[in-house]
Amino acid sequence: MRYSLFALARQALRGNRDWRPVWRDAEPRSSYDIVIVGGGGHGLATAYYLAKQHGVRNVAVIEKGWIGSGNAGRNTTIIRSNYLLPGNEPFYEWSMKLWEGLEQDLNYNAMVSQRGVLNVYHSDAQRDAFGRRGNAMRLAGADAEMLDADAVRRMLPFLDFDNARFPIKGGLLQRRGGTARHDAVVWGYARGASDRGVDIIQNCEVTGFLRDGDRVIGVNTTRGTIRCGKVGLAVAGSSSRVAGLLGLRLPIESHLLQAFVSEAIKPLIPCVVTFGAGHFYVSQSDKGGLVFGGDIDGYNSYAQRGNLPVVEDVCEGGMALMPAIGRLRLLRSWAGLVDMSMDGSPIIDRTPIDGLYLNAGWCYGGFKATPASGWCFAHLLARDQHDPVADAYRLDRFETGYLIDEKGQGAQPNLH
């Protein structure tokens, strides 16, 4: 069914009796051309672009739980392309462009809201660093504006501008950045893929791989054996576990990223704001809750729940940026299982094992990358070539030395 104003009116007149599930919950078949492991945003976007851009429709997406039940349902829904390095910025800007056309492309309301992303700065040195990043963004075709303190004050009068330790001197604004509805992104891609013949198979966990010599020729799952020509892994925090079934060690540690939402209030924050003197970012959901987060917990974990020191740290960041937040009650907090790569940048590449392809290392920035990640992974799976915007995301860069260390922190995931 195609969504339109006409379809909406017709359903309303018929008492909304004819709405159908938006995608098929498929049974596994015995073989496919390509099996994608992981039914999150990235896996489903990959399947969608495989079918739409490359005509590869004999594809299955297998998911151990229900689609969108991992990090796709645990992120803070921010979309932006405000990176510095040439290996990153063209990729994220392509993702931003795909976000801008996503709803028309999918015929699905993903609630993409380009409300702007503002990084505030607190010192002359930080202004210079942000100016450099803004210039790098503009060179890659993205938008970036430097605001002075008065311009920030007009947007966000409630920030703590005259803080004695970290006065706000201005900000770097990307107006095209913003937020999107995370679940709708998953469902929209699932619908687009399913309509083009992709099988979406839930409650289907990979337990092992079928091999023919050095080549992977299928997967063993909790719902039987599925043979295939190629396997694409898009399992985020579980990347090391799944690759470990083949004896493959990855440059990845799984960490926790906590996120928080407050009680709902009237519209207050018109954009996404980040604090420049600590790690804190906040936006306001359409339901009115403030959605915010900060640093990762900083130790290996698969627990999907964090600890109190980071809760305290995030709340201190919030108080330093906008003291009014102290009047709000915290409604919920949770944690996602993030695949921290050793240089803080992702991997979209072949692996040393024939037939096995890897999409991983998204750290805490996977959501905004969803469209371009799927686009580039589909390109790699279909054509065995890297898409030009993801050309730097090689698995062997850690050995060859072509790292993409956006923050210059070195090989320590808890500092990225």
Added chain:
Amino acid sequence: MRIPCPYCGERDLSEFVYYGDPVPRPDPTAADAPRRFYEAMYLRDNPAGPHEELWYHANGCRGWLRVSRDTRTHDVLGASFAGK
């Protein structure tokens, strides 16, 4: 999460800094030293379950600890001084 420091006793997580897997420095004179350094620097087992790791008791005795911890539950299974 609390970590039982052998010197200070059981202390809160906020006193510690995480340093990751206790990977020994490879032999720089080995014929395949570049490969060994790459593996030591970048590749990780990243297990879901018991994990050996280094923690620095920065806001305590400033000792380096080798901690065994279950990454699925955050249960600390044991801690000892790393140098021993």
